[in-house]
Amino acid sequence: MRRKIPSTQALLAFEAAAHRGSFTLAAQDLSVSQSAVSHQILGLEQELDVSLFRRLPRQLELTDAGRSLLARVSPALDALEAAMLDLVSSKGEGGTLELGVVPTFATKWLIPRMPSFLRAHPHVTLNLATRLQPFDFSLTGLDAAIHYGRPDWPGTESEYLMGEDSVVVCSPALIQERRLRSPADVLNFTLIHQSTRPHAWRDWFQLAGIDDAQGAGTGPKYELFSMIAQAVKAGLGLAVLPRFLVADDIADGTLAVPFELSLSSDFAYYLVWPSQKTSWRPLVQLREWLREQAAMP
Structure with a gap:
C-alpha cells in the first residue's frame, strides 16, 4: 500500500520556513536556493489542497492549518532523524528500546542490574517509562513492557520473569x-x-x-x-x-x-511485547538477559 506522505524534502522545507518565517532564511539553513524552498512548499500546499503560510511583505506567517501541520511534522522528523542516527551509530547491531515498567520494580530490581545489560549490549539504548496498567502498544511509542499480573494482554506475546x-x-x-x-x-x-x-x-x-x-x-x-x-x-x-x-x-x-x-500470589512479572516485534534484535537481547537475571538467586 502506498503511503500518502509528501516528500521528505518538502516537509523539511516547510519546517525550516515555519521556524524561520522566511523562505530565504530557510534556504540558507538547508543549503539550497530560495526558489527551491518556495517550489517545495508550493507543491506541498497543492498536494494537501490547503494554504500553509500567509505571504506578508516582510515575513511568512503560518495559517491555522500550517500550525497544526507543524505540530505533527516536527516530532515525526525528530523521530525519523533519531532512528537514522541510531542505525548509523550502532551499525545495525542495536537501537533504542522503549520499555514500560512498574516503577518500584524498575528502581529496586531492574535498574541496579542494568549495568550488566549495557556492558553486554553497548549498542542498545534502554529508555524507561512508567506504566502501571496494560495499554494499547499501537497508541504509544513503547516497544515492550514489564507487567505485573497475568499473561492475558491482547495482541501481545509474553515471557514469565518471576513471581513474588x-x-x-x-x-x-x-x-x-x-x-x-x-x-x-x-x-x-x-x-x-x-x-x-x-x-x-x-x-x-x-x-x-x-x-x-x-x-x-x-x-x-x-x-x-x-x-x-x-x-x-x-x-x-x-x-x-x-x-x-x-x-x-x-x-x-x-x-x-x-x-x-x-x-x-497467582500474579507474576512478565515481559510483554507486540507480536510483530518478536524477532527484533534489541528486544531478543533484552528478553534473553532478563531471563538470565530472573533465574539468579
Missing part, C-alpha cells in the same frame, strides 16, 4: 518494643494499602487465620510501593509488601518483618 511473595513489614521499633507478638496484634495498628493490590491485607488475614474482614479493608491507600515503604519507616502503620522490593531495607534494618508468613 509478600510479607508484613513494620518499623523496627515495634519489634524492639515487643508490640507485635502474634499476627492478631496487627489489628492494633493502621494498615496501609497499595492501590493496585487492594486485597493484600485480606489475603494475609486469611493466611494468618485472623477472622476480621472489616479490619483488613480499613486504612489509607497509597499508589506506589516506595511511598508505602517510607510511610512504614516513618511509623505511620504496617503494610504487606513484596519481599524482594524491600530486601535492602530489611537488610539494613530500616524495615522489619515481624512474622515469617509469606503470602504468594
Whole structure:
C-alpha cells in the first residue's frame, strides 16, 4: 500500500520556513536556493489542497492549518532523524528500546542490574517509562513492557520473569518494643494499602487465620510501593509488601518483618511485547538477559 506522505524534502522545507518565517532564511539553513524552498512548499500546499503560510511583505506567517501541520511534522522528523542516527551509530547491531515498567520494580530490581545489560549490549539504548496498567502498544511509542499480573494482554506475546511473595513489614521499633507478638496484634495498628493490590491485607488475614474482614479493608491507600515503604519507616502503620522490593531495607534494618508468613500470589512479572516485534534484535537481547537475571538467586 502506498503511503500518502509528501516528500521528505518538502516537509523539511516547510519546517525550516515555519521556524524561520522566511523562505530565504530557510534556504540558507538547508543549503539550497530560495526558489527551491518556495517550489517545495508550493507543491506541498497543492498536494494537501490547503494554504500553509500567509505571504506578508516582510515575513511568512503560518495559517491555522500550517500550525497544526507543524505540530505533527516536527516530532515525526525528530523521530525519523533519531532512528537514522541510531542505525548509523550502532551499525545495525542495536537501537533504542522503549520499555514500560512498574516503577518500584524498575528502581529496586531492574535498574541496579542494568549495568550488566549495557556492558553486554553497548549498542542498545534502554529508555524507561512508567506504566502501571496494560495499554494499547499501537497508541504509544513503547516497544515492550514489564507487567505485573497475568499473561492475558491482547495482541501481545509474553515471557514469565518471576513471581513474588509478600510479607508484613513494620518499623523496627515495634519489634524492639515487643508490640507485635502474634499476627492478631496487627489489628492494633493502621494498615496501609497499595492501590493496585487492594486485597493484600485480606489475603494475609486469611493466611494468618485472623477472622476480621472489616479490619483488613480499613486504612489509607497509597499508589506506589516506595511511598508505602517510607510511610512504614516513618511509623505511620504496617503494610504487606513484596519481599524482594524491600530486601535492602530489611537488610539494613530500616524495615522489619515481624512474622515469617509469606503470602504468594497467582500474579507474576512478565515481559510483554507486540507480536510483530518478536524477532527484533534489541528486544531478543533484552528478553534473553532478563531471563538470565530472573533465574539468579
